[in-house]
Amino acid sequence: MADKKAPQENTKLPNPVRVMVVDDSAFMRFAITQQLNEDFELQVVGTACNGKEALQLIPKFQPDVITLDVEMPHMDGLTTLREIMAKFPRPVIMFSSLTKEGAAETIQALMLGAVDFISKPDNRLDIRTEMEEIAIKIKQAAKAKVKTPPFQRRAPVVSQPAEKPDKPVRPYRKNTPVILIGSSTGGPGALNEIIPALPADLVSPVLIVQHMPSGFTRSLAERLNNISPLKVKEAEPGDQLLVGQVLLAPGGFHTILDENERILLNQKPTVHGVRPSVDVTLNSLIQRFGKNVIAVILTGMGSDGTLGASILHTAGGHVIAEHENTCVVWGMPRSVVEAGAASVVLPRPQIAKAIEAAIQEMMLN
Secondary structure, three states: OOOOOOOOOOOOOOOOEEEEEEOOOHHHHHHHHHHHOOOOOEEEEEEEOOHHHHHHHHHHHOOOEEEEEOOOOOOOHHHHHHHHHHHOOOOEEEEEOOOHHHHHHHHHHHHOOOOEEEEOOOOHHHHHHHHHHHHHHHHHHHOOOOOOOOOOOOOOOOOOOOOOOOOOOEOOOOOOOEEEEEEOOOHHHHHHHHHHHOOOOOOOOEEEEEOOOOOOHHHHHHHHHHHOOOEEEEOOOOOEOOEOEEEEOOOOOEEEEOOOOEEEEEOOOOEOOEOOOHHHHHHHHHHHHOOOEEEEEOOEOOOOOHHHHHHHHHHOOEEEEEOHHHOOOEOHHHHHHHOOOOOEEEOHHHHHHHHHHHHHHHHHO
8 A cells, every 4th residue: 555645744634534435345445445545634434344334333433424335235225325314414425336227226325315426446446546536525525515305214116107108398489498407416316306396387498417427317317207297308419498398418428509409419528627517508508598598506516507607697597596505515506606696596495486486587578
């Protein structure tokens, strides 16, 4: 193991973030612990080989952040997460596989209160390569407000019909504002509350930009579609903006509109270090619809969305920023507020109704 870089003399170090690593693989526990302990801002205070052991050890070690494997024997990651959020609520980062099943479970974990996730490294080389991202996410998670969902126990399984009827969609009227929702850290949980609260007869088309890597946004769209009166799907090239439909920007792609108001995807350089970027999509909407856009900036790290929100606000559009009290991370909304670009700042439970009210007000003007 490489030696920790010694701090400069007379430099006062902050208290390190106390981390607990939960993984059924002894190799992964050792390798992740070894790498994290090379960072003076982090300290692995304990490890556990499964969920049951983790729940026994959390009161002893009192970690600030827990890294939790999704797939474990005896007690899987989702069950463990529910118990953590019910008994010892604190920031949790999930380690997820890149399989379709792993992506679906990761999305469910984010809905259950996990702050963030990272693709699980497969070997020592990958661990060293990805450790910088892991360390950054742990430090960010330590600052996050944990939002404990109202549900903690596993819901009873309800049999579903083999095929669900299609939700009706239709063209939108040209004077109808278009809605753009942008979010990052804590966003899946926020979307889980807001999108189902939008009515089936909403007259505006909706676009969502959630910071998320490729392979996970389709599962997020499917999850939201299953619990929402509106049709939610991952955006594809050529898709139209339709009433009754919510399009979610796919991970790894910027999402814009062409001259015919159809979806275009590209993999141009990241903006604010992310792709998809809220600013890229919002600026594209402003080019097509001018001030006839409603932007909603939800919880997230950084300032993505501030530039577009500022342009929209100046042009006479409507910008809703999530209030600090309900944000997991008050970064993106704070940046919008401090730029003077927010038309209104509201806690999460009021945002869906505020969107409806803004649509009505803008259509009357």
